[in-house]
Amino acid sequence: MFFTSLWVSCTEPINVPGLDDQSNQLVVDAVFTSENRVHVIYLSRSTAITNTSFPKETGAIVYLMDDQGNRIDFAEGNPGSYFSTVVAAQPGHTYMLYVITANGNRYVSLPETLTGTPPPIKNLTSFDDSEVDGNGNVVEFAQIEITLDDPANEENFYYWYWQSDSLGQFGIPDISWRSATDSDELFNGNEVVFALEEEFTRSVDRFVKIYQATINRDAYVFLSSIKRQIGNEQIPIFPPNRPLESNLANENDPKERVLGYFVLANVTADTIRLAP
Template identity: 35%
Template sequence: MKRLIKIASILISLVIVHSCIEAIEFENITFDGNLVVKALITNETKKHTIELSRTIPIDSTKLNPEKNARVFIADNSGMIFDFVEINDGTYESTTNFAAQANKLYTLNIETSDGQSYSSIQETLPKTNSISNLKVGVEDNEIENIREMVIRVDSDLTSDEGKYYRYEYEETYKIKTPLWTNDELKIISDTKPYEVILVQKDPAVAGVGFCYPTEKSNQIFLTETINLGQDQVVGFPIRQIPIDNYRVGLRYSILVKQYVINQNTFDFYTLLDKFAEPDNIFSQTQVGNIPSNISNNKFPTEDRVIGFFEVSSVSEKRLFFNRSDYFGLDTPFINYWELIFCVEPIYPLVENALGQSPLIIALRENWSFFPVESEDVPPNSGPYSLLRTECTNCSKFGPVFPPSFWVE
């Protein structure tokens, strides 16, 4: 959502500066916050969510959620699906529902400043399912590396060609490089300062493994319109260098396949184009981004950024181990090799100024880790500390596997 807002802001600025010859300072441009809409309903029976915000200046990093709006979806049979704001700018349907074939859906938004917006009517495209997820080791000749490549196949249907969009969510297992069962607990952070060494509770701290989850941040599109049959075959959804820690132990990916219509395909195609830094200052202007939502009273003056998408979705999950493809001695770059794991420090419990460097360090991302006593320098504190990322992988993900995880 944040990337959509940022791109929208850049596009609006481009409209203002288009055809200007002299350099313009962006901070002097009058800025109008246009409504940004991220709305998707599918054939899944669930509570659907819609996100509303306003465009932000190019130099801004803070989101600007659209709060206190009335949001609802109406179909052509008279059904109304109301949405309620659950977080600033995030609206959730009050009931579970699923988009159905042969019905027309319209998104309606009434903002707190009295403006109303509506989408054109959208229908649910015909469904198609993922038939297979497969992974293989391939040569990337451009980067001169070898990669784990995950590819998607869809079912073969007798329908005409379709447009497809993909998302993924990956979860992988990592291991803490320097794990210890002990930790320092602060008893008193005021004089007299006191800490004690205690054993970690495995029910809370785990046993040194973590399970980060990351969502795709790219736009993946393909189509079968120009093919002789409606079937996606071998579409690459994820490429990971074989020495990457994500595929160092065990890896899982959930791929979602959305069947979309041509207007939605065109919208994401142009959105993806503007997401490329080299293409931001291209000749395409904001008016060419196809939105199906408009201001009911001022459709040309108050442009809406975003799209109301009605899609059919299917999903499939894949697991694999590194050992399925490589020997145990095949090296990879672990996560801790990419961070700043320095030599241990030995802070004093209390210094000459009456402060506690030990307690300050424990609260500033340092953790206990034992070292050999002969390596301790003179005039050191009683405990050795390392950066927490080196002794605890929970900075990167939960210490327990998610409910879907299988070994």
């Protein structure tokens, strides 16, 4: 049995000197999964350091095409948020994301194929812990561990995302959910236990829903690199770090760097109740 920890995600924007000349680039946050539900694609624009918010990319045409000729349209609900009908990615199908902005620019992703099946979440357990805060008070909290059996003799790249709720009512997963990634390089074919690096309050966070997804290597590299840079207080995507490679491109201007990634994921999910 192996033990490891998951990184805590960060959704706060980071202001970076020297980015003014790289503003106004399309930012794509797109995750399409095997869960039969409404999916949401978020479009925005990168911004100069002097701005405090990210402009939403409104009025775009957004859709997926698979290798069977099926088209899945996403209609804009909130500004910059594009919603599908209830739909699921199909195993073995290959998908491409298309975004046509209001000014006529056409963005297309590389083809992504949904392969493999994520191992089920074998067990979710909680345990109590405590720490002393800056005022010398003992703070008690709960932590959660995920147990799974990693398939042997194959590469697997995992993507988890989770959220807590006092009533167990969970909406569509979005960027407010915590997330983490890992590969099975060090535990291939073994039972493994992951501890979520989040402190839960049993009286408030009574239910926690956790998705476990398998993604391909390139998506894993992209997502884990962003988290690692944020964790080190470095700058994701932009210099001075090496720019991360998106799987989307502007067909009208191939030199334009698109920010973000189209992630295709096989998912399973489970919910744990934290008894007070």
